[in-house]
Amino acid sequence: MASVLHFRTTLPNFTYRRPSSLNELLQLKAELGGEASLLAGGTDLLVDMRSGIRRPKVVVDVKGINELHLLEHTRDRGLVVGASVTLGELGRNELVRFKYPVLYGAIRKLADPSLRERATLAGNIANASPAADSVPPLLVYGAKLELASLRGRRQVPLREFFTGVKKTVMREDEVITKIIIPEPPEGSEGEYFKAVRTSEDLAVVGIAALFANKTEPRERIVRLGFASVAPTPLYMDSVEELFRRDAPINELIKEAIKLVLKEVNPITDVRATKEYRLHLVKYVTAYLLRKYLG
């Protein structure tokens, strides 16, 4: 650690590359690995470079690759979002709005309109912050990522993607090419609840809740995803299972809250205390369950 505090205005030197094909991108990644950082909107990367947290030798802009601008929907695959698609585009998309209301809600609460015109969904995921707003909704919709390298392509469920704060299963030569969000359950509804300090904020706690087939226990779908309550965004498998039981809703809700409180592990930091985060997790989750099931 340097023995003085200093805060940069300028960025340190780096080489800027803008490949025009995916193959070129993958080649660069294969050559440079961790020395090259991908630049999508740059709203995380540039912040980290200015503060000195990251110091890539090469910055590789992905916005010149046509394939990554893909945004399409098919009945069998669901919504496919290329890695360069911005949150602004998604937030204006009618299909996202009506088919994926939980994701839509999260996007509309992420940062502010001007920032969303730069920031991408892939960047929000790849950055692997526990506070990433798009992630809890993507978890409840069962999203998958397509990762690519010169070695080939693979699909990873988002629920298996994060391994720690800012850590993922992505290898040094891999990039996210697309996010695949399956067709949501028939008749599903829900919302993203974001607790904030002012109208524009990182999530103090974020809760995504998705519901379908509420009255038919065995078919019932209750999915909860959380931000800012643990080192990674959390998906609650146990809750989904619990609600398949045929028991009075009130009891299930009480039981669900117990499960949730057992799985979350929030910390006290500059944004909020652990105690307050637990208050939110407990009561807001109960409120959402009651609102949609009660």
Next chain:
Amino acid sequence: MRSYKYVGKPIPRQDVSKVFGDAIYAYDVKLPGMLYAKLVGSRYAHARIKGIDLSGALRVPGVVRVFAGDDFPFKVGLYAADRDVLARGKTLYYGQPVAGIVAETLQAAEEAAELIEVDYEPLKPVLTIEEALSPDAPIIHEEMSKYRHASFVYPKPGTNIANYLKLRKGDVSEGFRKADVVVEGVYREPLISHAYLENWVGTARVFHDGTVEIWSSHQSPFAVRHLLAASLGLPEGKVIVHHTFTGGGFGGKAGLLLEHIPVLFSMRLGGRPVRLELNREENFFFMAQRAGYLFRMRTGATKEGKLVAHYGEYYLDAGAYADYTVNIGRSVGFVPTGPYEIPNIHVDSVTVYTNKVPTTAFRGFGMQEMHFAFEQQMDKLAQELGIDALELRLRNAIVPGKSYLPTQVRVREDAGDPAGTMKRAAELIRLGKEIKKPKEPWKFRGVGMASFWKGPVQPSNAASSAIVKVNEDGSIDVLVGTGEMGQGTINALAQIVAEELGIPVEKVRVSPARSTDSVAYTWQTVGSRGLFSEGQALLRAIDDLKNQAKEIASLVFRVFRDEVEVSEGKACVKGKPWECITLAEMALGYTLPNGRAIHGPLIGRGSHVPSQTTYLDPETGKGEPKPFMTFGTGAVEVEVDLLTMRVKVLKAVTVLDTPVINPGLALGQVYGGAVMGISITLNEELKVDPEGRLLNPNFTDYKVARAEDIPDEMVAEFLGVGQKNAPYGAKGIGELTMIPWPAAIANAIHNAIGVRINELPITPDKLLQAVMRQRPELLEALEKELLEAS
């Protein structure tokens, strides 16, 4: 208020357009051959500097010089010269500048920054007021006795006390004997930031004859000039300070900021221009912030609801430098209560040093903080006495001409209308009336009010002046020294000129850009004094100008001077509207039919200095501290959501007693002040860890209200009760508009859920704690509602 053509009208700003990008800020000033300076900060809040190695930094290509503390073996400052240029011997706060690099480019300077090595011996940091005052506290300023202090500052060398002020009125023990009810309270506010949009920047150069010239982001060009001169041992005549548009100040750019740094660096580099521009993080560390506060209060009233005694121990946490904050300690000591007459008052106001970021003036100069405490005392008294909150205030409100200030002088007859503001604000917020209940059972609404008063805290002789020039086309240029930082005083001054001379306001220019060598002097742009002080000087300058016009007309038309009147931009013989000369015709003097010229260019000049203010007695505080006080009341309706523990201000009401010159700009101040006050109440706090490290030097975690956080409904009224010597009766309002919110919101929260919050900011965390302690049954109800109900 009488009706005028320009005064009292919401005339849009006439000066340079910001929207079209015409405005020039200090940041825009770049000089040929300019070098860039960069400061690096201490890693410890309190440490001895055992060694510093600059060699690595010096090797970076493009680096010209690297300076450290010993290069500048003197202190700078305003009221208490306690600031090192760069830390010498000891570091006093985390982030304190320890070295300065000067390079050909900013990037080179930034590359060099990481290579500076400092060897520290950590000392125990002093981080709270209580720690600072404990008998075995480490002494932060070991050489305080050698510092230069203003005559009215009373430091205690050998302790951490930067200033100690006493206020004594009547006999407080006698007062408490008469009290039937006494309420006590401890109130706190943390250090906060001004969070102005424009980070500080300054570009300086030194001429071969030693004249210093600087462009910087500041509020008060003449104060910068004087303090630069005093700190660096230069005559004022050799210092030129250029004022551009300033992107917000809120007190944080009053006095001397960092101007001395680029000036000193330039001096050591043969006068080459040097620029120091701060980024946001640097601005949190290198610029002064606002002090923290601790108030212990005891207030007594009779059962009839008459205030009889007030006892207070007030403490300001000034951080590492108390330079300006010592004067705020005086301010809250001299006006230690809300706008009420209390016969017996005993207050000690103590400004203490800690190892935190240095502090300075902040909009309200201590009055927001003091009223946060006192106006809650009022509500507590009202509750104990079973008297309505408005009624208790009315029974004790200052009565102009009758009541005595805490500093024992009588309140002037035309001081304003405190009671009027209380009644109107209570009416507008529907105090005591039924409140609509939200449909969610965990949401609660309440209303609360807070009354307040404030005037400028300034030297008794704080002066101002104005010059009015007429151009060939009959347009007017006004030269005044007040700074423009968004408040729009210059627009109001233009309206006054237009009104007085009867010319279109478009023909009056009060340029926002000014230099100390070419405009008229004013002491500072602070304390909501601009319009009041500059306005009086300007009215005299206009009178002077009119007299000159009358003189010319009297010679031309061969009449006595007092037979001439000036209106509609002309000097005419009274009753003979055909015998007129326009201002344009005599702008450069008047040429008679035979070619002989008289008088020369018209130029009016006016000066103003307050005549009533005096020094204050050091033992009791007795004296007249202020040229005016503006009175007002704020009131809010809030909604408390126990699910999220967030408080939302639904409606904010402001009532001020004064008339205003421009109601449009005045509303701008009211809205801005309310949003700022609400933001401070609910979010803002500079957080430090147990080692004294600032945790949120950025807007990611130093949360400031945004557009969507503005209350749905904001209402403002000006009662139009003017002070006779004020320009068109108008007193200052800039700071006043943000004073009542913390107190009003705290009172409204109590009204909503019966929970009292004595400490800002009222974050969800804090509200949760308070509810758990004071009304646990509310949480039980929430539990039942959400987890047990069927």
